[in-house]
Amino acid sequence: MRSLPTLDLTVIVLYLGAMLLVGWYFSRKNKNAEQFTKASGKIPGWAIGISIYATFLSSNTFLGVPGKTFGGNWSAFVFSISMPFAAWIASKYFVPFYRNTGEISAYTHLEHRFGAWARTYAVVCFLLTQLARMGSIFFGVALTLQALTGYSMKMIILCMGICIIIYTVLGGIEAVIWTEVGQGIVKTFGAFLILYLIIINMPGGVSKITAIGLHDQKFGLGSFAINFQEPTFWVVLLYGFFINLNNFGMDQNYVQRYHTASSSKQAVKSIWLCVVLYVPVSLLFCIIGSALYAFYQVHPELTEAIRHQAAAEHLPANATASQIANLAANLSPADYGDKIMPNFMITKIPAGLVGLIISAILSAAMSTISSGMNASATVFSVDIYKRYFKPGINEKQTLWLLHTATVVAGVAGVAAGIAMIGVKSVLDVWWQLSGIFAGGMLGLFLLGMISRQTRNHEALVATIVGILVILWMTLSVLLPEQYATFRNQLHQNMIIVVGTLTIFLVGVILTKLRQKQNPIATVNHQNPVEKHIY
Template sequence: MNNLRILDLLIIGLYLVAMIGVGVYFSRKNRNPEQYSSASGQIPGWAIGLSIYATFLSSNTFLGVPGKAFGTNWNALVFSISMPLAAWVAARYFVPFYRATGEISAYTHLEKRFGSWARTYAVVCFLLTQLARIGSIFFGIALTLQALTGFSMEMIMLITGISIIIYTVLGGIEAVIWTEVVQGIIKTAGALLILYLVVSNLPGGLAKVVAIGQHDHKFSLGGFAPDFTQSTFWVVLLYGFFINLNNFGVDQNYVQRYHTATSAQQAAKSIWLCVQVYLPASLLFFVIGSALYAYYQVHPELIEAVKLKVAAERLPLSASAAQLAQAAAQLQPADYGDKVMPHFIVTKVPPGFVGLLVSAILSAAMSTISSGMNASATVFVADIYQRYMKPDLDGRQMMRVLHLGTVVVGLLGMGTGIAMIGVKSVLDVWWELSGIFAAGMLGLFLLAVVSRQTRNHEALAATMIGVLVILWMTFSPNLPASLAMLRNPLHKSMIIVVGTLTIFLLGLLFTRLRRQRRARAVAPLSTELKSA
């Protein structure tokens, strides 16, 4: 434990024990599946809103956003700007719909509309999305704690993963929500502390941050030209709207929380509270990234250690010192942005405060991972185990399967995080994977809710074509130069936009064509009847 002092270790240990204690406390209430998965609908709207906020404010935000702002600019902030419109759609249409159905799973309705294939497809997309999310968060937290402890990233993921599994399995959704309320406060306080420490150690303070940021164009939101091949303002805005609509409207993590509210009105209010808190918090993390950039511009000698560490991770152990120095010199800020905050915490944060910041980073990871584990276990039981394996589960059997599902998802998430070791930007990886998996799910769900006339075969045909489009957009950039004309020309963030619209619009088109054919077939018969 070469970088953590006794005081820091005590603070981190107390935090982990407290979180497990919350799980033990709420375990006394979890006597039935309804309490475990929906808290029997007794959670106040403000607590749900803060828990959703904490889920959004994962370690991908805590570490990835400052890293992104350090390495590039504020283009990713446009993702947050898109949230209010997606929240309005979800609060206006999706929340009343889910509360009216009474189904704990967001995907049961798809089977009623289109058949079992639609439900199964959405569940698979959701579970893959959760593995990508949980894995990227495990990776993000291990990235930081490795610099602080000297432990391997694999060992860190294992230790933190076991702690999260214990309190999630014991406490159920109620423990998840109330710990997320606390974790949301801890994360925000931790972010404010980091910003204060960076600015207070920077000659010139915030004015220097602004001056350097303006000089190096660090505050740009992206180009405003209608170019969808680059990460422009419009590309991120569209991506953000569709992802946030998927989060608020389709993702089981959020839908499950709507059922824990005392009423539909409280559930809708929770969405708006999340938006109101997340928007300024998101801006705060971009300011931190710009402040770190300014700090290391003023102290360029300090960034060399970061660059050497990144270069060493990418080169074989047999690389010489000259090769290491050459590789480090070629690195750009975007290559090591995610490493900067951990380095600052290790080298510049005083004892005691390090423990608080590590606890904040842990809370950022634990809140999102625990909610993803609980939601994934609920979906597994409701949409897979009961649907295809054993529909007549009693309460005790269902609780056992829920617990087992939670453990399995946690372990698979850890494995996904280990597989991500070595990626350049955790935020980029998460955005790309979530866009791929969420596109088909969101398009199919919109078709089910909006078009009451669309039938099973029309939805299936639209989904199959949409999946082919998503696969082409995802993998065609890897085609050889001889097939360059077949490559996807759009930015990868457009995958969810194009994939969703393909399924939705094709479903509407096939429905209209069927109705037109039916109308033409009926027209001659009507004429004959009238003449008779």
């Protein structure tokens, strides 16, 4: 740990001040709910595309991908390989669908299709997903800043949370988007700067990094064996496809941006711009992880210090030096990968540049968290409060509700981040939680769009079955040893894949059985509103 030099602190303070000024600038425009949630549909497609890219490029990518690559290989990049396939489906079907509905919420249409329960279920899944996302990002950034500054992780999370809440409440979605445009540029520059600093500090440069990486198999994409019990290439590819399909098709963070565009064409352009930017940059972070691995192979004294730090954090405070040393000796690179980037910043990055890179990490966190706060406030206001409590509130009351809900979402995210302190891998935690919460609503959404004859009760039964499957896959690991046979044998990344397919296939099978038993009743049962939407 060390205290940051004045120059670095000045850079960070100036960055945070600039973010608050952006929020204040756009606060003058936020006179109604439409401006706060849609920016009146006047944002150009290129800005939305960079904004979506910045949301994808969270601190989970900035810190988690290099850490995971350090401990393994480039399997995290397989997630990005799946993105173009999901983007094609989204641009062809999802964007026109949401633009035609005209609904700001991604979940309102589910009530028209299956009833109020479907809409509420999807909203709950989304809010839980956002809670997990914000919490993991707060934790990941605090992990880095604690190593750099010596301040407690709780204090870092609280201070960062306050700043993000203020500028998000002030500026609304327009401030979020334009801030993310700047943040996307800062993050990308920060990534290239880190790679450059690794290379110039590495004896032998690029050739040495390549030699070590090839020797220790750090450039692979994972096993190509047909094995769904391990994080093979196919498991990560399937996980990435379903998560990205959920992001582009069901995640309010992205759906809300489709409505800020001036046309469907601009919204589609924004998706493809995001893909074009994110895929190569995600590869860049894998390269950074491999480069860090090589760097620490030639600096074993630095690695030893990190291993002891990680071991000390896994043991009680009264652990002896020998206990810490014994545990440190048994740790693998995967056990301390998340600590590598902060350590490199402490030891090898000069004053001034540390502040710039911390600003890049903060921007990676702030863009995703602010987007999550705004989206969470929107769906809570539209799908819960106005749906069940006070549907007839005026514009002034709606705007006050959005501000209040944004603050509540931010506080909940801060609490989740504090609760995650001590987890092993921030990226693994995020991948697992997002798979659990997203699988159900994606399956229900696809059932509603593809199986046009599926009715309310069939969708409800399918969703209940899907939830039970997801819970079993998630919690069966806790079963006692004598019941080990009943544990889920698939890798945790398969939860969203199996959960989504379960809901969809059970719904389709129930629909076919009903049609077979009562063929006369197979006429399209949708009401005029459903026909208009679907």
